[in-house]
Each structure stands twice: as C-alpha cells, then as structure tokens.
Amino acid sequence: MGAWRDYIGSMMQAGVMLNGDGLQPPATATTVKVRGGARKVQDGPYCEAKEYLGGYVTLEVDDLDAAIKWAEQSPAALSGSVEIRPVMMNATG
Amino acid sequence: MTEEGVHKAAELAARQSYGRFLSLITARTRDVPAAENALAEAFARALEAWPKSGIPYSPEAWLLTTARRVAGQDARRSATRANAAGSIEILYDEMEARSMSEFPDERLKLLFACAHPAIDPAARTPLMLQCVLGLTADAIGRAFLTPGPTMGQRLVRAKTRLRDAGIPFRTPDPSNMPDRLEDVLAAIYAAFGTGWDMIDGVETGAGLTQEALYLGRLVMNMLPDQPEPRGLKALMLYCEARRGAQRSSTCAYVALGDQDRNLWSAKLVIEAETHLSRATSAGLFGRFQTEAAIQSVHMQTAQGEPPNAPALVALYDLLVERRPSIGALVGRALAHASHHGSSVGLRLLGEIPAEHVATYQPFWAAKLHLLQQVGDVDVNECLKTALALITAVAARIYLSTKYGTSS
Known part of the structure; x- marks a missing residue:
C-alpha cells in the first residue's frame, strides 16, 4: 500500500485532491433497482466484468492535461486503467 | 436596399469568412455547436436588418460582432464556469479588437486542441476543418472518402468532447507539439486542396486556399525550426505557382504536362525551393517535405519533356x-x-x-x-x-x- 500512500500524499500536498475513497471488492456489492414501483435488491455487482471500479478521487485541476498527469502516476494505471471524467456542474451555478 | 443585394452581401461574407468566424468564437467558448447557432442567428438578423438599415460598411465586422454577442448571451445563460469565463472574454474581445485579422493565437490554440490525444484520431483533422475552417460535413466527407452522414456523426461526437472533456486551449509549445503537428498540418493541407477542387465552383472559392496558406504560415512562424511546416509551405507554394497556368484562355483545364511554363510564377517557385531546401537540411523525413519534393521534380521538368521518372519513383516509394x-x-x-x-x-x-x-x-x-x-x-x-x-x-x-x- 506504500505506492498508494505516496500517491495520495503527493496529491494532498499539491492541494488538488478534494476527496476520494477506495472501494471494497465487487463481492461486497448490493444492487438495488426499482421497476414498476417494486424494489428489487440483489447481491452482487450490477454487471459482472473482469475489470471493476476500485475507487475514485475527486481532483480540482485546470484542465484535462493536468488530470492526465495525475492519472498516469496512479498505481492503478500500471495494472488496470484510470478513467477521467469531468464533474457535472450544478445547473444553478 | 434590394433584398437581392442584401442576400448577396450576406452570402459573400458567409463564403469568405464563416470558418474564421466560427473559430474566433469557438476559441473562446470551446463550444462549436453553440458557435454555429450564434452564427446562424447573426446571419438571420442580417437578412432582417440590412434591407432597412443598408448593408454595413463592413458586413464581416457586423456579423462577427452580432454572433459574438449572441454567443456571449448564450454562454451567460448556461451555467458552466468555463462558459461564463468565455462570455466575459468574448465581451472583452469585442471591445478590444474589431479588426478582422485578430487573434492568430486563438485559432492556433483551437487547431491544436482539436488534435488533442483525447479526441478520436479519425476525427481530428475533420474537426479542425469544421471548427477552424468552417467546412461542411459533406465537403469534409468528400475529402476523406467517407459518407457525409458518417462524417457528421463523427464530428458531433468530437465537438461534444471538445466542449465537455476539459481539453485545454493553450498556445502550443514544444512539449505538446510533436504529437499533434502532423494532424494540424494535414488539416491545413486538406483545406488547401479542397479550396483548389472547388476552383470553379462557387461553394467556397479561393478563400479557403488563402485561409490555408495563412494558417500554414502561422504554424511555420511559431515553429521555425520544425521541418514539416516548412515542407507544407513549400508544397502549397508550388501549387500556387501554377495557378495561372491551370486554365486556358477559355477556362478549360490544362493538365500539368501541357501547362505553359511561362505562366508559372518564377517568384513563387523560387520561394518554394528555398523553403524546401531549408526544411530538408534538418534531415528529418516527413510527409510534406516528400510531397513538396515531388512537386519540385515536376516543376523542374522542361516544357514538352517527361518528368524525371526515377526521382518520382524513389520519392513516391518513400512516401x-x-x-x-x-x-x-x-x-x-x-x-x-x-x-x-x-x-x-x-x-x-x-x-x-x-x-x-x-x-x-x-x-x-x-x-x-x-x-x-x-x-x-x-x-x-x-x-x-x-x-x-x-x-x-x-x-x-x-x-x-x-x-x-x-x-
């Protein structure tokens, strides 16, 4: 976990990280759907896939290039991949 | 003012300046679809206002100012932070500069943003042709041998990403340049070629060719030590040098081999040769230097003689x-x-x-x-x-x- 600690530490130090969490593996997932007014609770993830979401961080950076620079330093980029998405802005500003 | 006169003036401005308008607005808002809407609105307002007020002294300036105002208002209405900043910049630009040759840097930023690695490689050059040069999806599709609707869909996706993915618009520098330069040059050359193809059509006319030459010069001046922009410059100059010889007195097409060498512009040929030899002295192979060298072989062929075939074979094999x-x-x-x-x-x-x-x-x-x-x-x-x-x-x-x- 040293690599993760260093990575998160450097983001904190740069002052770009707003929040973030690692997630427990998909075996712990519970999926909820409401269809036709009825709630359906299932154990397991909403889709079975070889790759799954392992966690997220919210960064505040100027642009995509800055985000890419942080993403490529993530330990996850070495074995899996890091997906970058802009946060949706609040419609009322 | 007659309706017909107004339509003609608006049409002329559209043909000559649409691409430049689109890029000037988009460079600020990053929102191509919104810029397209703003321009459509400006043209609609022109057709309404000009019959009453007369055609303005500079129709282009009128249209650009109107389109910017519309884009600025739209951007203020939408809530994203980037757009709000864009709208302030637009209003600032409007006060600051009204000449038509403004913001060369803004257009370059937009060109290089279109070539960002986060944009689908197949969409990069088409995106530049659309949002920097204002070509339609159909015209781009023709240049890329792709059906118009397919090209249209590709462009819609790319424009959405350009607006929403957080791609920065900044002055290109050596750190982000090499990867993107080839795409940028390819777009400029495609625009140049499209301008030539339409040489007798009224669609875009020579305006596009001139735009391409202008953008090519901007990129070359920004990167004076890179050989490929200079190679492209040479290539375009060779083509320009032949312009006067491509049509007979009756406007018929004249094939390269039959062209009267006296009608070629010696001045432009010399300029092209100078650029090409300076480019190749860097010793770095590139598409545009090779294509310019092919033109050079043709231009050195004497009247009535076949071109130097072994040289052409070697150059084409390399290309x-x-x-x-x-x-x-x-x-x-x-x-x-x-x-x-x-x-x-x-x-x-x-x-x-x-x-x-x-x-x-x-x-x-x-x-x-x-x-x-x-x-x-x-x-x-x-x-x-x-x-x-x-x-x-x-x-x-x-x-x-x-x-x-x-x-």
Missing part, C-alpha cells in the same frame, strides 16, 4: 512506405507507370483495396489514362466512373474532351 494514403498509392502507381511501363502502373492500382477507391476520382482518372496507354479499347466504364465523381467543372470538360465522350 508510401511511411504513409500509405490512397492519394500517395495512386501517385506511386503513375510514377512507376512512367518509369517501368503502364502495365506495372495498372498492377499497382489493382493492388489498392477496391473499397477505398470506389469514390476516389483521381484513381479512376489514373486508371483511365493507363488503360488507354496499353491500348485497352474498353475504357468507357472507367471514364463514366471518373466523370461521375469529378466535382470541378473544367476538369470534367477536359476529361470528356480528351477521351471523346460527352457526358
């Missing part, structure tokens, strides 16, 4: 080895045909996958030429395809006269 575009493959087949015989050229044409050339006019013109040289009597089908695909009127008349068919 195809590194960058096997359809245009290069067809050019290579013709070069080999003049050096090793027409049947060799036909064989090389036959090796190009049929689905790539179905709508590529130069392929059919080349095939027609070679079939006739080997004495194939049945050239009619090939001629029909070549004629059907051609968009320049003068070239169509040339082909049908040469091969004796009316179309």
